[in-house]
Amino acid sequence: MNIVITGGRGQLGRELERVLGDYHKVILLDLPETDVTLPSEIETLVNYYPDLVIHAAALTDVDGCARDPLTAYKSNALGTHNVALACQRANAAMLYVSTNEVFDGTKGSPYFEWDTPHTINPYAESKLAGERYVQMLLNRFYIVRTAWMYANGRNNFITRVIAVAKEKGALAYVDDEIGNPTYAPDLARAIAQLLETKHYGIYHLVGEGIASRYDWAARIVQLAGLNVPITRAKLADFKRASTPPPFGALHNFVAATTLGIKLRSWQDALQEYFNSPISNL
Numbered sequence: 001m002n003i004v005i006t007g008g009r010g011q012l013g014r015e016l017e018r019v020l021g022d023y024h025k026v027i028l029l030d031l032p033e034t035d036v037t038l039p040s041e042i043e044t045l046v047n048y049y050p051d052l053v054i055h056a057a058a059l060t061d062v063d064g065c066a067r068d069p070l071t072a073y074k075s076n077a078l079g080t081h082n083v084a085l086a087c088q089r090a091n092a093a094m095l096y097v098s099t100n101e102v103f104d105g106t107k108g109s110p111y112f113e114w115d116t117p118h119t120i121n122p123y124a125e126s127k128l129a130g131e132r133y134v135q136m137l138l139n140r141f142y143i144v145r146t147a148w149m150y151a152n153g154r155n156n157f158i159t160r161v162i163a164v165a166k167e168k169g170a171l172a173y174v175d176d177e178i179g180n181p182t183y184a185p186d187l188a189r190a191i192a193q194l195l196e197t198k199h200y201g202i203y204h205l206v207g208e209g210i211a212s213r214y215d216w217a218a219r220i221v222q223l224a225g226l227n228v229p230i231t232r233a234k235l236a237d238f239k240r241a242s243t244p245p246p247f248g249a250l251h252n253f254v255a256a257t258t259l260g261i262k263l264r265s266w267q268d269a270l271q272e273y274f275n276s277p278i279s280n281l
């Protein structure tokens with residue numbers, strides 16, 4: 001297949017290239033050369049004759065999106081509109097990478113693929129608007145929602161925890177924000193499997209199991225071999241521009257049940273991250 005990946009230099013884009021590059025012709029697009037918010041780029045995408053476009057480009061700074069919602073809508077909603085139109089014109093399938101934040105986090109248990117989205121911050125609103133464009137304009141699409149993603153060699157939650165631990169000698173993380181830490185190489189492999197199925201639809205692809213920020217940070221400190229105390233905090237203790245869903249964990253029901261596609265446990269994946277020579281510690 002000819003596969004175009006937007007956000008090709010991002011955490012997920014890089015991993016997708018690694019996984020798909022041996023079997024497909026992969027074209028990576030990213031800023032500054034390709035800005036998906038420009039309608040003129042629709043033609044650029046069409047001219048690559050894609051069989052499939054993986055749209056991973058997004059403004060992912062959730063607090064930045066809260067401070068500047070119109071820029072968030074432009075990037076994440078209108079950018080996705082353009083990519084979906086390009087797929088329509090090129091007769092290509094589309095895989096749109098979306099987020100657990102489309103849910104408000106009040107259900108109290110992991111969200112299924114058919115649960116009704118309800119957003120509580122501008123990042124989530126802009127990503128959900130993107131989902132709607134995809135569904136409105138295309139017949140052949142995958143919407144893959146994921147959460148709490150991290151990759152090797154990047155600044156991420158893990159590198160931040162370690163940096164703060166070393167700098168301050170003590171940590172505090174919330175135990176009332178719940179999600180699924182998801183290792184980008186595992187997600188890329190699951191997406192590669194999904195693409196072969198042509199089983200279009202909405203999927204939740206996340207590391208197996210759930211964790212609070214506190215649980216995740218505590219395991220990071222342990223694996224990094226740091227002897228630093230870590231205390232429990234609450235979301236209400238911190239003032240942030242964006243409001244995260246408190247219980248934002250996803251349940252991978254559809255891909256696991258119908259296709260046998262599952263990611264390993266978040267604990268095993270985290271161990272693998274620390275074993276990697278490029279874990280950027």
Ligand SMILES: NC(=O)c1ccc[n+]([C@@H]2O[C@H](COP(=O)([O-])OP(=O)(O)OC[C@H]3O[C@@H](n4cnc5c(N)ncnc54)[C@H](OP(=O)(O)O)[C@@H]3O)[C@@H](O)[C@H]2O)c1
Nearest residue numbers: 007010011012031035036056057058060099146147148149
């Ligand atoms: N990271 C997570 O925890 C997480 C969780 C759930 C869902 N997701 C979704 O997963 C996808 C991939 O996330 P990621 O962590 O790989 O993101 P990332 O590392 O931030 O990469 C996104 C890439 O998109 C590029 N981009 C931004 N605006 C663009 C535009 N207008 N045109 C073209 N490219 C643009 C960015 O360029 P610049 O760096 O120059 O801005 C960056 O290279 C995103 O759609 C995100 O919403 C991520």
